[in-house]
Amino acid sequence: MDVEQPASVDSARIEKAVREILIAIGEDPDRDGLQETPARVARAYAEQFAGLRQTPEDVLTTVFDVDHDEMVLVRDIEVYSTCEHHLVPFHGVAHVGYIPNQKGQVTGLSKLARLVDVYARRPQVQERMTSQIADALMRVLEPRGVIVVIECEHLCMTMRGVRKPGAKTITSAVRGDFRNSEKTRAEAMSLIIH
Numbered sequence: 001m002d003v004e005q006p007a008s009v010d011s012a013r014i015e016k017a018v019r020e021i022l023i024a025i026g027e028d029p030d031r032d033g034l035q036e037t038p039a040r041v042a043r044a045y046a047e048q049f050a051g052l053r054q055t056p057e058d059v060l061t062t063v064f065d066v067d068h069d070e071m072v073l074v075r076d077i078e079v080y081s082t083c084e085h086h087l088v089p090f091h092g093v094a095h096v097g098y099i100p101n102q103k104g105q106v107t108g109l110s111k112l113a114r115l116v117d118v119y120a121r122r123p124q125v126q127e128r129m130t131s132q133i134a135d136a137l138m139r140v141l142e143p144r145g146v147i148v149v150i151e152c153e154h155l156c157m158t159m160r161g162v163r164k165p166g167a168k169t170i171t172s173a174v175r176g177d178f179r180n181s182e183k184t185r186a187e188a189m190s191l192i193i194h
């Protein structure tokens with residue numbers, strides 16, 4: 001469950017902290033190129049972590065009935081998130097599919113991409129982000145099933161640490177019909193993996 005979130009980031013606090021980090025790494029925060037950096041980082045974080053101040057209901061606003069109760073899948077939604085362990089990016093693609101309920105309730109296609117961003121723009125681990133997207137769709141659209149597959153490269157594994165560029169992490173979350181029916185799941189996977 002989402003905990004209550006602050007209205008916006010505390011820019012002054014971020015700026016103070018970033019200045020401290022610059023000093024701690026042995027930089028001069030007052031040199032030309034760095035003077036504006038704390039304020040820039042505060043603005044960047046406001047954007048990068050905007051999802052902390054959003055709920056799925058904020059973006060899944062358009063729900064309408066169509067005469068379609070079979071799979072809808074949006075593939076290759078670009079995703080940028082921030083690894084909560086190292087605060088460096090991980091990025092890749094998300095594939096989000098669902099089977100509308102008997103009433104044929106669907107949402108706008110762009111709303112699925114917006115939903116991905118609600119959870120990507122937070123300090124994250126890929127597994128949790130994947131489940132959160134699936135659970136939010138189940139709750140709001142009450143579909144017969146949801147499948148979310150996310151493939152990402154984690155910069156904490158490529159630019160530092162173990163340094164394995166190209167390694168991809170693939171996570172999936174299946175709910176409802178996608179969980180219960182191997183055939184339905186296989187159909188979705190064949191559309192995702194091409």
Ligand SMILES: Nc1nc2c(ncn2[C@@H]2O[C@H](COP(=O)(O)OP(=O)(O)OP(=O)(O)O)[C@@H](O)[C@H]2O)c(=O)[nH]1
Nearest residue numbers: 083084085086124125126127154156157160161162
């Ligand atoms: N399961 C999971 N692990 C992640 C994710 N993002 C980063 N990690 C891992 O989190 C772990 C943190 O491990 P620690 O040993 O606490 O940190 P560390 O010493 O910086 O680890 P190394 O990255 O191996 O140098 C690392 O193995 C990362 O690869 C994620 O989305 N999911």
Ligand SMILES: [Zn+2]
Nearest residue numbers: 083085086156
């Ligand atoms: Zn990391």
